[in-house]
Amino acid sequence: MTLLQQTVSGLWMVSVVFFWDLLLVSAIALPQIQRRLGAIVWRVERAAGAILMLFGLGIIWRFLHDLAVRLYA
Numbered sequence: 001m002t003l004l005q006q007t008v009s010g011l012w013m014v015s016v017v018f019f020w021d022l023l024l025v026s027a028i029a030l031p032q033i034q035r036r037l038g039a040i041v042w043r044v045e046r047a048a049g050a051i052l053m054l055f056g057l058g059i060i061w062r063f064l065h066d067l068a069v070r071l072y073a
Helices: 003-028 032-073
Strands: none
Touching: 003 032
């Protein structure tokens, strides 16, 4: 892949993500959407927190497992 192709691909992806984000922000700014989100935002926050805690526990587990393997191997 040439430098020009990489540059064009990168610019394409950045622009697609940028316009997707603009679309989401425009939708979330609508009062009807804000009312619906207000009713479920606590569930989304709890789910995100649970997922982050699972990631953290996985990192700790892997660290402790690798440490034990190195110490007792």
